[in-house]
């Protein structure tokens with residue numbers, strides 16, 4: 189009997205446009221698919237909402253594979269030993285995987301490669317998570333890009349010379365049949381009650397349907413004008429959870445945006461790729477400020493204020509609405525994320541890293557690169573930093589982007605007393621940043 193090859197899924201829970209699947213199909217031998225529910229996911233910030241979303245995605249993926257005569261193998265336990273066990277059981281000759289670009293996953297890949305070599309199987313890993321592999325993205329002078337705009341220009345230059353359109357795969361007659369996996373519940377996995385659930389259903393089927401509806405219902409066309417209207421759920425695509433788990437391909441989304449000439453939305457898709465590029469060049473993105481001067485900032489905020497922020501009890505409408513929406517749905521629109529994050533750092537003087545961890549474990553789309561990169565952007569301590577003196581005024585933001593008050597009254601109808609005064613805290617922040625970073629050239 190021909191040895192099959194195994195496709196090892198991690199952040200690519202889909203059958204559409206996958207470089208690993210494409211290469212596995214090219215071998216000409218039968219394919220099996222594996223996902224491992226590794227307890228180490230928790231340490232990597234995968235919280236309840238995200239876990240539920242993944243489990244829904246696994247059930248969906250099994251259904252999609254079963255439609256082609258196959259199925260999804262799901263194992264619980266450490267990823268490498270589970271992978272090795274399945275390779276042995278199937279007698280697989282090789283494993284195909286898309287690269288997971290987070291540093292911890294890179295270490296796991298190296299371990300997997302060694303372990304597989306011990307049983308005579310090879311690991312083949314492919315760049316798949318972004319539109320253009322990082323090493324191809326350079327300034328015209330051949331240097332690493334230091335700003336988002338340089339990055340986006342370079343990506344567009346590469347794509348103009350060597351387009352990388354999404355591909356569909358034909359799986360019929362190529363899959364090894366397997367029974368439906370017995371998927372655990374989130375409660376079983378976390379060993380207790382689950383307080384946080386995603387408000388969008390997980391799975392490639394839902395992701396593709398939402399992408400189509402986003403385009404066909406006209407919301408994508410309105411995005412450039414409407415995206416900051418925080419009370420309007422369809423003002424943005426709400427596709428980030430699907431992109432985070434690879435339930436949608438970044439190339440498929442960019443193709444849809446470009447075909448409709450939805451430039452603003454396309455540029456936001458590239459922000460995701462940009463933060464992956466930043467993480468690639470700064471693997472300690474969640475730990476150190478990219479601009480190292482700001483590692484010396486002193487964080488004088490209190491635990492009481494941090495707790496009030498997490499509960500949405502600061503007395504600032506947009507901040508409180510965002511934080512309560514996060515706990516209820518695992519999601520917040522970008523504008524409200526920026527305002528809530530800025531408030532933590534610049535009004536409560538609390539280390540951006542604490543906020544980053546809270547967001548990452550509660551967001552359905554919680555992602556090391558986008559989250560840490562965005563927190564550094566808001567805090568003004570990273571690459572492409574918003575100048576530190578540009579501090580969001582939470583009251584003006586609310587007036588501008590929630591003009592009818594619908595967002596605040598939906599999520600935070602009671603308005604507790606403000607725990608700090610914005611104008612006072614703003615001055616303290618300016619002084620603290622200036623003391624550490626000095627005036628930047630051209631600013632002041």
Ligand SMILES: Cc1cc2nc3c(=O)[nH]c(=O)nc-3n(C[C@H](O)[C@H](O)[C@H](O)COP(=O)(O)OP(=O)(O)OC[C@H]3O[C@@H](n4cnc5c(N)ncnc54)[C@H](O)[C@@H]3O)c2cc1C
Nearest residue numbers: 424425426427428456457459460522529554555558559562
């Ligand atoms: C403090 C803070 C933390 C954030 N944490 C995350 C995170 O953990 N995971 C995450 O995916 N995004 C994060 N973002 C970026 C952004 O807020 C979300 O991607 C966006 O709100 C998701 O909603 P959407 O799918 O409706 O986006 P849309 O506006 O419809 O954009 C389409 C897609 O482009 C990407 N995108 C859009 N804006 C950004 C951005 N500024 N940075 C990176 N990618 C972007 C997302 O993949 C998104 O799904 C964060 C932003 C801030 C300010």
